[in-house]
Amino acid sequence: MGKLFDGLRKAVHAKLTPEQAAIPKTVKGQASALLREEKKRGEAGAVKRVAERLGIKPDSVYRYLSGKRKNPPKHIAQKLENEVRASAKPRLQKKVIQEAKNAPVRMSARAKIGYSNSASGRTTPDGRMRNIAETLPPAYATPLWQALEDGDEQEAMRIIRKYLQTEYIQEGGGNNAYTEINFTDIDRMDFNI
Incomplete structure (x- = not known):
């Protein structure tokens, strides 16, 4: 999972009580939790599947488990924590997601943003890193949460781009109808339900 799904999962966990959101704190405990999750799909190859999830x-x-x-390394520790968080308490997470589908979601991101305009031919050769903080209305939040449930991060990214293009750049259909946003190199993406 990328930063988009990690941000959505963190928002879901933030809505859980501390007892509900608790995940193992040690690397050994987190690796064991992922292994238990993978063993539900079958004993054979479970360690290999855990390794693939973590890259x-x-x-x-095996060294983490023992x-x-x-x-x-820091990026592996973060990936391990995110993967454990993604698979922990699936029923509770699903309940939070169902409730969040009918509410706006606050998005805060830092990413490289540029644009191209098919009418004028103007474009930004290189986007620049920008901070964006926007509230996505339920019309965008509902399909965003559905994409999370479906595990389709490309669809989730398409929804974010569509929101930024329609509501942020074109201001609900204003005179920037030919402008297309480029939203790449995500540095950070946080959500708040």
Whole structure:
């Protein structure tokens, strides 16, 4: 999962009580939780599937499980935590998502943003890093949460782009109808239900 889904999952967990949102704190505990999740799909190849989810080798997973390696690189530790969070308490997460579908969602992001305009031929050769804070109305939030449930991050990104293009750039259909937004290189993406 990318930063978009990680941000959505964090928003879901923020709505849970501390007891409901609790995940294992140690690397060994988090690796064990992921392994249990993968074993539900079958014992054979479970460690390999955990390794693929984390983008590491199976040998590293074994070291985390045995406790021989307690401090993975920061990006691996974050990925491990995000993967555990994504698979923890699925029924509670689903309930929060269902409730969130009918409410606006606050989005805060830092990404490279540029544009192209088919009418004038103008374009930004390189987008620039910008901070955006917007509230997506239910018309956009509902399909965004559905994309999370479906595991379709490309669809979720398409929804965010459509919102930014229609409501942020074109201001609900204003005179920028030919402008298309380029939204890439996401540095940070946070959501608040």
